[in-house]
Amino acid sequence: xxxxxxxxxxxxxxxxxxxxxxxxxxxxxxxxxxxxxxxxxxxxxxxxxxxxxxxxxxxxxxxxxxxxxxxxxxxxxxxxxxxxxxxxxxxxxxxxxxxxxxxxxxxxxxxxxxxxxxxxxxxxxxxxxxxxxxxxxxxxxxxxxxxxxxxxxxxxxxxxxxxxxxxxxxxxxxxxxxxxxxxxxxxxxxxxxxxxxxxxxxxxxxxxxxxxxxxxxxxxxxxxxxxxxxxxxxxxxxxxxxxxxxxxxxxxxxxxxxxxxxxxxxxxxxxxxxxxxxxxxxxxxxxxxxxxxxxxxxxxxxxxxxxxxxxxxxxxxxxxxxxxxxxx
Amino acid sequence: xxxxxxxxxxxxxxxxxxxxxxxxxxxxxxxxxxxxxxxxxxxxxxxxxxxxxxxxxxxxxxxxxxxxxxxxxxxxxxxxxxxxxxxxxxxxxxxxxxxxxxxxxxxxxxxxxxxxxxxxxxxxxxxxxxxxxxxxxxxxxxxxxxxxxxxxxxxxxxxxxxxxxxxxxxxxxxxxxxxxxxxxxxxxxxxxxxxxxxxxxxxxxxxxxxxxxxxxxxxxxxxxxxxxxxxxxxxxxxxxxxxxxxxxxxxxxxxxxxxxxxxxxxxxxxxxxxxxxxxxxxxxxxxxxxxxxxxxxxxxxxxxxxxxxxxxxxxxxxxxxxxxxxxxxxxxxxxxxxxxxxxxxxxxxxxxxxxxxxxxxxxxxxxxxxxxxxxxxxxxxxxxxxxxxxxxxxxxxxxxxxxxxxxxxxxxxxxxxxxxxxxxxxxxxxxxxxxxxxxxxxxxxxxxxxxxxxxxxxxxxxxxxxxxxxxxxxxxxxxxxxxxxxxxxxxxxxxxxxxxxxxxxxxxxxxxxxxxxxxxxxxxxxxxxxxxxxxxxxxxxxxxxxxxxxxxxxx
Numbered sequence: 001x002x003x004x005x006x007x008x009x010x011x012x013x014x015x016x017x018x019x020x021x022x023x024x025x026x027x028x029x030x031x032x033x034x035x036x037x038x039x040x041x042x043x044x045x046x047x048x049x050x051x052x053x054x055x056x057x058x059x060x061x062x063x064x065x066x067x068x069x070x071x072x073x074x075x076x077x078x079x080x081x082x083x084x085x086x087x088x089x090x091x092x093x094x095x096x097x098x099x100x101x102x103x104x105x106x107x108x109x110x111x112x113x114x115x116x117x118x119x120x121x122x123x124x125x126x127x128x129x130x131x132x133x134x135x136x137x138x139x140x141x142x143x144x145x146x147x148x149x150x151x152x153x154x155x156x157x158x159x160x161x162x163x164x165x166x167x168x169x170x171x172x173x174x175x176x177x178x179x180x181x182x183x184x185x186x187x188x189x190x191x192x193x194x195x196x197x198x199x200x201x202x203x204x205x206x207x208x209x210x211x212x213x214x215x216x217x218x219x220x221x222x223x224x225x226x227x228x229x230x231x232x233x234x235x236x237x238x239x240x241x242x243x244x245x246x247x248x249x250x251x252x253x254x255x256x257x258x259x260x261x262x263x264x265x266x267x268x269x270x271x272x273x274x275x276x277x278x279x280x281x282x283x284x285x286x287x288x289x290x291x292x293x294x295x296x297x298x299x300x301x302x303x304x305x306x307x308x309x310x311x312x313x314x315x316x317x318x319x320x321x322x323x324x325x326x327x328x
Numbered sequence: 329x330x331x332x333x334x335x336x337x338x339x340x341x342x343x344x345x346x347x348x349x350x351x352x353x354x355x356x357x358x359x360x361x362x363x364x365x366x367x368x369x370x371x372x373x374x375x376x377x378x379x380x381x382x383x384x385x386x387x388x389x390x391x392x393x394x395x396x397x398x399x400x401x402x403x404x405x406x407x408x409x410x411x412x413x414x415x416x417x418x419x420x421x422x423x424x425x426x427x428x429x430x431x432x433x434x435x436x437x438x439x440x441x442x443x444x445x446x447x448x449x450x451x452x453x454x455x456x457x458x459x460x461x462x463x464x465x466x467x468x469x470x471x472x473x474x475x476x477x478x479x480x481x482x483x484x485x486x487x488x489x490x491x492x493x494x495x496x497x498x499x500x501x502x503x504x505x506x507x508x509x510x511x512x513x514x515x516x517x518x519x520x521x522x523x524x525x526x527x528x529x530x531x532x533x534x535x536x537x538x539x540x541x542x543x544x545x546x547x548x549x550x551x552x553x554x555x556x557x558x559x560x561x562x563x564x565x566x567x568x569x570x571x572x573x574x575x576x577x578x579x580x581x582x583x584x585x586x587x588x589x590x591x592x593x594x595x596x597x598x599x600x601x602x603x604x605x606x607x608x609x610x611x612x613x614x615x616x617x618x619x620x621x622x623x624x625x626x627x628x629x630x631x632x633x634x635x636x637x638x639x640x641x642x643x644x645x646x647x648x649x650x651x652x653x654x655x656x657x658x659x660x661x662x663x664x665x666x667x668x669x670x671x672x673x674x675x676x677x678x679x680x681x682x683x684x685x686x687x688x689x690x691x692x693x694x695x696x697x698x699x700x701x702x703x704x705x706x707x708x709x710x711x712x713x714x715x716x717x718x719x720x721x722x723x724x725x726x727x728x729x730x731x732x733x734x735x736x737x738x739x740x741x742x743x744x745x746x747x748x749x750x751x752x753x754x755x756x757x758x759x760x761x762x763x764x765x766x767x768x769x770x771x772x773x774x775x776x777x778x779x780x781x782x783x784x785x786x787x788x789x790x791x792x793x794x795x796x797x798x799x800x801x802x803x804x805x806x807x808x809x810x811x812x813x814x815x816x817x818x819x820x821x822x823x824x825x826x827x828x829x830x831x832x833x834x835x836x837x838x839x840x841x842x843x844x845x846x847x848x849x850x851x852x853x854x855x856x857x858x859x860x861x862x863x864x865x866x867x868x869x870x871x872x873x874x875x876x877x878x879x880x881x882x883x
Contacts, residue, residue, distance in 0.1 A: 050882075050883070053720060054882060055716065055719065055720075055882055055883065056882050056883045057882045057883070071882075074882075075722065078720055078721065078722050079722070081720075083720050085713060085716055085717075087712075087713035087716075088713060089712060089713035089714045089716065089717040090712055090713075090714075091639065091643040091712065091714060092643055092644075093623075093642065093643050093644075094639075094642055094643045095603075095626075097626070098627055098642060101627075101629045101630055102630060102635055102638070102639045102642075103717070103721065104629075105629070105630040105635035105638075106635050106636075106718070106721035106722070106723050107721055107722060108722060111629040111630070111631060114629055115629055132602075132603045132606075132626070150717075
């Protein structure tokens with residue numbers, strides 16, 4: 001893969017009156033890479049995408065795709081980008097092949113070349129078997145495949161998919177993931193939004209977490225983990241729920257003032273986030289044993305993308321509430 | 329009835345309807361219309377007409393206005409009622425509740441009927457003013473009129489729900505309901521035109537079919553005999569026969585709708601996309617004989633022609649190629665049959681009367697066809713998400729819209745051309761009519777273009793096809809039928825100038841005037857009507873262009 005940036009976003013801001021939908025967003029995506037855009041509703045994902053495909057104008061800042069300005073070179077952008085919105089855009093009484101034929105003709109592809117191209121995109125998306133089905137009668141997963149086939153018709157450099165895995169069953173999600181990786185393997189540059197985080201964790205080279213219109217974290221998955229998890233999460237699995245209070249007190253003392261100790265009597269666990277080094281953990285174990293606290297495990301909980309997402313988009317109390325634990 | 333009162337659906341339907349912005353708009357529009365109609369003919373001098381003729385003039389205008397308003401607005405309310413719930417998934421929830429299909433139906437029927445009856449109640453102050461002027465019987469005129477209108481409302485609510493339970497989308501339900509109601513109210517009048525004053529089984533049957541129409545009943549109550557009665561005195565029973573037939577039809581539609589309210593309404597498998605090309609030779613041959621254009625054949629790729637134009641023909645719910653061909657064939661057959669009637673009954677009818685009937689049939693075709701093909705041009709794209717996809721292609725907005733407009737114009741044009749054989753026969757019978765026929769065809773061309781451009785402009789104002797379709801039907805009926813209602817009140821209550829001013833915006837009236845149809849002879853509407861309809865069409869096109877620019881602009 002070359003390191004050339006195909007998508008460049010610089011200080012992109014979008015305001016609707018007083019409301020700031022996007023605040024000084026800067027990002028780059030290199031050729032053949034997959035960028036995952038994550039964020040809760042209203043985070044600015046769709047606004048970013050709409051600006052990139054020329055359906056919205058930024059209040060300030062610049063977005064470029066393969067050198068073409070997304071605001072002023074909209075004609076070029078249409079050739080460079082294949083965009084799949086979250087709504088399929090179905091037509092009644094139209095079969096899959098006719099649907100693709102119509103969009104191929106709309107992109108000015110000559111009839112002979114178009115037929116060949118339709119065969120190709122149907123094959124790439126494993127959709128050949130459904131070419132005679134009516135588009136409105138397809139299942140959601142099938143429609144997503146046809147939607148991707150449509151974006152590929154004019155062989156764009158960049159593919160932008162808004163929530164492609166939304167509403168798919170597990171099998172269809174796996175197939176979608178494979179398809180996206182296949183497209184990246186073909187040299188396409190992809191931007192994919194999703195709120196199904198494990199999907200992005202598995203396929204994206206880079207992830208950008210948006211919240212409230214601002215970029216909270218960006219980089220590879222490892223970089224984001226490093227950024228958002230300065231403190232490590234320790235967990236003790238106790239033998240008895242009676243000792244939760246005693247263990248919580250020792251862990252709070254070990255982690256230092258202001259630390260958050262989270263305990264769960266039902267699971268017989270106590271967690272604490274600490275910045276203390278790994279070689280200091282034996283002190284904790286000694287204190288626990290010394291105080292007569294009986295435990296079966298002392299371990300570090302690995303932070304995944306979901307935790308990283310929650311840690312940058314939600315207050316900690318809300319994130320903890322999702323884990324069904326109580327604060328000490 | 330106590331069960332109905334406790335029925336939660338009634339409250340939900342009624343409250344839902346009454347609190348909608350659409351209902352508020354309809355109520356305000358109707359109240360203003362009723363007041364306006366009475367004020368229009370309210371006496372301005374201090375003299376009192378002892379004969380009551382003046383107050384009857386006011387009552388006539390009011391009666392026709394009330395009928396037209398209800399025909400315009402009522403179908404929109406029941407049409408989407410069931411199909412919308414089915415598509416949103418709430419109908420399945422109702423089926424899983426202890427409510428029986430009968431209770432669900434009664435809830436919906438009473439909810440919608442109560443609301444549309446409220447529209448009728450809005451007219452009571454206006455009719456009270458007419459009554460206060462004297463000369464109008466409380467039962468013989470007002471009572472019978474309101475009874476007929478109430479029966480009509482019940483029947484059309486039942487028809488709307490019947491269609492709603494059988495269609496796949498709210499806009500299809502809306503379109504088919506309007507078409508059916510135009511059929512029940514207007515087309516049922518036509519057979520009797522050919523047999524009135526005659527005896528025999530067919531003549532009796534046609535006489536009864538006419539009584540299905542509330543228009544005939546209202547005309548009788550308002551002292552106008554019936555459409556095309558040509559001075560024949562009626563037996564005065566049309567309104568009573570309507571009051572007999574209407575509840576029977578209401579019960580029929582209600583019973584068949586209730587029988588549909590069960591799991592079968594959801595029991596549709598996904599189409600597997602069978603294609604004729606993959607069938608056996610015998611099937612291919614059989615389908616080849618049945619279809620001129622087989623909708624299940626694999627279509628060739630789009631050529632150099634505007635792809636949007638082709639797409640419209642392939643995808644729209646009403647007006648796909650195989651249906652258009654059938655409609656064109658049917659039009660050709662009907663127009664030739666009419667010409668045949670002319671040759672057989674030319675002494676009774678005269679070629680001009682037949683010509684007038686043909687013009688009316690073409691008007692009905694335009695009214696039936698155009699909103700179906702044009703009202704969804706933009707609204708459907710926006711509703712389905714297709715507009716964004718089209719914007720992402722290199723096609724310019726001009727090319728997209730022109731492809732859509734041409735698809736509608738070609739469709740309407742093809743259907744109108746299907747009626748040409750009838751005119752040719754008319755010219756063959758009476759060569760003197762050649763000039764008039766040419767003028768009529770030009771007028772009908774203007775009518776078709778006006779109808780398409782108005783519907784397309786209306787389509788650009790809405791995000792939902794159902795709303796756009798209902799509005800387009802309303803506007804077109806107001807232009808083409810509303811102005812003819814003013815003509816019905818010529819001399820009394822409307823004067824020559826008022827009628828002419830109303831007819832000028834209706835190119836179909838210009839066609840009737842050119843054909844010298846009885847009652848239209850005094851009006852010289854060409855070329856002014858052409859200029860007016862051309863100007864209106866142009867204004868709609870400009871409005872459409874502005875709207876397209878607005879919705880295509882990056883946000």
